[in-house]
Amino acid sequence: MDGKRILLGVSGSISAYKAALLVRLLVKAGAEVQVIMTESAKTFITPLTLATLSKRPVLSTFINDDTGNWNNHVELGLWADALVIAPATAHTLARCAHGFADDLLSAVYLSARCPVFFAPAMDLDMYQHPSTLTNLRLLESYGNQIIRAEHGELASGLIGEGRLAEPDHIVEILATFFDKDKQPISLAGRNVLITAGPTQEAIDPVRYISNHSTGKMGYAIAKAFASAGANVTLVSGPTALPIPHPSIRRIKVRSAQEMFEATQAEFDKASVVVLSAAVADYTPVHVADQKIKKSEREFSLALTKTIDIAATLGARKKAGQYMMGFALETNDERSNALKKLHAKNLDWIVLNSLRDEGAGFGHDTNKITVIDKNEQTAEFALKTKDEVAQDLLYLVAQKLAE
Known part of the structure; x- marks a missing residue:
């Protein structure tokens, strides 16, 4: 300055x-x-x-x-x-x-x-x-x-x-x-796979189970990597967001199963995988063909676990591939994030807490802590999601340059 x-x-x-x-x-x-x-x-x-x-x-x-x-x-x-x-x-x-x-x-x-x-x-x-x-x-x-x-x-x-x-x-x-000394990050030629947004698990033709994710964080990450020259494939659950960069290839999905199938098909080509989507953990066992009518005072819905995308892909990860996952927690944040980091064979886990003001779903800001597979921790202040995406891009670029 x-x-x-x-x-x-x-x-x-x-x-x-x-x-x-x-x-x-x-x-x-x-x-x-x-x-x-x-x-x-x-x-x-x-x-x-x-x-x-x-x-x-x-x-x-x-x-x-x-x-x-x-x-x-x-x-x-x-x-x-x-x-x-x-x-x-x-x-x-x-x-x-x-x-x-x-x-x-x-x-x-x-x-x-x-x-x-x-x-x-x-x-x-x-x-x-x-x-x-x-x-x-x-x-x-x-x-x-x-x-x-x-x-x-x-x-x-x-x-x-x-x-x-x-x-x-x-x-x-x-x-x-x-800052003229700060060299621009270039990921030209790198294939990057990013997931974003929620999934919707159908109950009947008009109802579904979902969450509050808007996709803003994942789309900001996709924009940052695309701006750095990477070949970005964005597997996106339902959002109202436009494609954030003209070079991004977006694959629209709805359910957790569709998101798994799309990411699995693209996984082997990617050197970097960022799993920022909020994927449903459970999906209805049976999906009604017709709209379920209100009748009884109580209604029970049988659910079954969805496939764990991060764990499944983490088990397939090869040398030279890097994976980043996200953990949005409400309690025991660090211990829960560490369990996810190691259980799913991730290289980084991005932790944020709903207890932090301005973080979590729907905001234009986020406050993150990044833990790598060696449990080295980097904490960041509350920033815009575009700035958070730049921080994550920098961490990945550092690893790729090693």
Whole structure:
């Protein structure tokens, strides 16, 4: 970060107070920081605070009220090595996504030739609203980077996703982006097999047994490996997610048996296998041909074990093949993960706990601990699932390079 020129856009959110710490951390890391505030941001934190910390006057209008000089949005866009908008409110996201340029910050955004990072902050229903999600996708499609909102207590008192990413996380993301010494990972020519999502075990033509998996983690992993040049085959249970990278070959399955058959057919060609799907442990013994009608007060369903995909493939693993499994636990996390690691002949087990806020099903974040077959442990902080996928990619790439 030393010597990097950072434009920091601050919009009108209660989390604007975090901009003070963000400026301080950026300056401490050696960056030059120029703050641009929207008018509404000034109601949450004073320009004087940010000017003092950045050692530069804060800009907010096209014409400087004190001097009458023009704050040239084009020059500002050319000056910066990165534009970071944090917090980015739903209003600011919408204006940037749709090309409005009626204030200094949005005009600078449209003029910027540098990488742009948006760090959203808003209440959880606003963050999950289709219009906000559409605007985030639009901004990403323009080549911008989204620093995902984090999970936690919000100003409304609700708990969920919408918190501005912590300032140290934002600085870490920027530092990683600017790290010229970090060599890009290449897995060109490697065949990688990844499973993702839930399975659905049919009870009758309209009902099934399943779980809360959305497939987000597995799809993020598939994207990371494909971006590193690997030939990725993604065996996916039912999800609403699009294919995350154009080079990925996706095989859609529904049941645990179908997932086993698809992974078994692809297994021998893969040098890396990542089993991140949430596969049902049991399936109905009999599937009704017709919809089961409600009749008796109690209803019993006979279940039988599904095939253990990880154990079956682990027993077939050859020299030069590496397997990574996942363990989502609610208690005795480490001991349960170790049992799974050794019983299924895995090279790594990725452990996460439903007791950790922001981890588990449905979130855009995850907090993992990775244990290898020698029981060496690496713990990671709560991160976006895209960042978690990069961490896992790095671990695999290290092993392949040995």
